[in-house]
Amino acid sequence: MSNISVKLPDGSARELEAGATVADLASSIGAGLARAALAGKVNGVLVDLSCALEDGAEVEIITKKSAEALDILRHSCAHVMAAAVQHVFGEVEFGIGPSIEDGFYYDMKLPRAISPDDFETIEAEMAKIIAADEQFVREGVTLDQAREIFAAQPLKLELIEEYAAEGRDLSIYRLGDFCDLCAGPHIPSAGKIASFKIMKTAGAYWRGDAENEMLTRLYGTAWFAKKDLEQYLFRIEEAEKRDHRKLGRDLGIYTMFEEAGPGLPLYLPAGARVIRLMQEWLRKELYRRGYEEVITPHIYKSDVWKTSGHYGFYKDNMYFFNINEGTEEEPRLSEFGVKPMNCPGHVLLYKNDIHSYREMPIRFFEFGTVYRHELSGAVHGLFRARGFTQDDAHVFCREDQVIDEIESIMDVVDLIMGTFDLEYHCEISTRPDESIGTDEMWEKAESFLRQALERRGVDYEINPKDGAFYGPKIDVKVKDSLGRTWQCSTIQVDFNLPERFDITYRTAENSEARPWMLHRAIFGSIERFLGILIEHTAGNLPLWLAPTQVEIIPIADRHLEYANEVAAQLRAAGGRVEVATQSEPMRAKIARAEARKVPYMLVVGDKEAENKQVSVREHSEGDKGMMDLDAFVKIIEDARV
Ligand SMILES: [Zn+2]
Ligand SMILES: [Zn+2]
Helix, strand or coil: CCEEEEECCCCCEEEEECCCEHHHHHHHHCHHHHHHCCEEEECCEEECCCCECCCCCEEEEECCCCCCHHHHHHHHHHHHHHHHHHHHHCCCEECCCCEECCEEEEEEECCCCCCHHHHHHHHHHHHHHHHCCCEEEEEEECHHHHHHHCCCCHHHHHHHHHHHHCCCCEEEEEECCEEEECCCCCCCEHHHCCEEEEEEEEEEEHHHCCCCCEEEEEEEEEECCHHHHHHHHHHHHHHHHHCHHHHHHHCCCEECCHHHCCCCCEECHHHHHHHHHHHHHHHHHHHHCCCEECCCCCEEEHHHHHHHCHHHHCHHHCCEEEEECCCCCCCCEEEEEECCCCHHHHHHHHHCCCCEHHHCCEEEEEEEEEECCCCCCCCECCCECCEEEEEEEEEEECHHHHHHHHHHHHHHHHHHHHHCCCEEEEEEECCCCCCCCCHHHHHHHHHHHHHHHHHHCCCEEEECCCCECCECEEEEEEECCCCCEEEEEEEEEECCHHHHCCCCEECCCCCEECCEEEEEEEEEEHHHHHHHHHHHCCCCCCCCCCCCCEEEEECCHHHHHHHHHHHHHHHHCCCCEEECCCCCCHHHHHHHHHHCCCCEEEEECHHHHHHCEEEEEECCCEEEEEEEHHHHHHHHHHCCC
């Protein structure tokens, strides 16, 4: 028998008998790999273990460690779920069942409505299929065979005709008595599914088209280990509990009104307090680092947006309107645009003076509220709003200062992320297809970003072609306590705006040179960062940032006087304090303060008043015992921004 040779990912070659499959290859390498093998990747295409190999193929064995493995497992579990549904419901018309992030779904037409009570029955049936370790068996079929097999499945017939018209090969997968039209690949048998769960059901139009009939979409999830499923369920539960839209309401952070328009949060006193505290804290840090605060208009004539390039490149995200500068009889309309970014204002401020090489770098910062048009369907609480405030800054500097400046911006990134206990990683986004500027400038700018990160020993990934149209950038992505990743800070190197606005500085030789410009926002949107923080901390903001730091709880009405005295002392020390004056039991007052996640509750009664003390309760930790009032005042004083 003739032999074939295949190439492995490490570059080595392996001889196999002609007709050998991916599974045979795995066995030839080792019994452990044969057991772990789930599928194969042949010349970049995912295939079943049963796929026969051809001479010269490049082959990778897919195990649960491979990036593609969970998708294959989950899609396979969709077949298992469909088989179980068929067993439970009898006549079912099946649509499609792809894998999705964290799971899979299957769209189907059921003979009756499905309820969460059915989930258990279906899950029990799935467990049987998995326990029996039913095999996934692939068969290539002709168009006529497919038409016959799926004669009673109109949705599948529609797909079959479409695939055939596209010239695609048709294949089916059998799993016990269940047969599905599918291109694969699949895990070899159902027993590989270690844990799964049906999550929810929803209506879905066939093929996402509202003209079509509404099907039942059944969602599930599947994992290689039981503990992975447990962790996933915990994360979902926690994420729901921590949803900043829910906590934002409970904690009195913000509200929205239908009539005010989507994506436009209104900040309640507690929310406004927290946002101002974040700003005050950062303002001090930036002053210390040589930044100068500026204030620029919210609207500009379109001339500015034309010069900046926003009119050409960003118009769809902006709000424009006309103002009549003439009379009703003789209108003279001027078009204005609401700012989506603060950069043009800062460039105009730079232009206000003649600058020398000696004053560089010039660092302008602003808590700039900007408005961007987001689709009404895309807005989401504080995470995606139409109006928000950036901690925006622009640094104008000489070329020899660019790397140092990027490094000092990274110091601010470290400060902020460290303060909020957020891990982060960096990506450098490079030149997009649609961009302006010369190759030389792009290369230089990208190399500045790389050098700055390398000097600091910060690892980074390259995010190809994802830079802004005017320059490359560093994206800082933070990881929250639930393991979710959020894009926050950006640092951009720009050689385009200085040119468009024709800004210069005087060199040592008294000639004119073009400064470099860095754009950077570290929180990004302050409100969005607050949303992340609320979910990251489950609403337990640190003492220095909590909207109310202390709730004073008098045991009886006669202790109100001392309670007010304590409050006055704490307020004098800069504390944010409330006194629970409601006439209700102490237990109820404590419960209310706990629900609002107030860090400290001070219970005061006869003994406390007599000794100038307070009984301290810490949020979610309980009783901390008695403390002298002076000592507690010190705690609050130390938490001052
Ligand atoms: Zn399939
Ligand atoms: Zn900017």
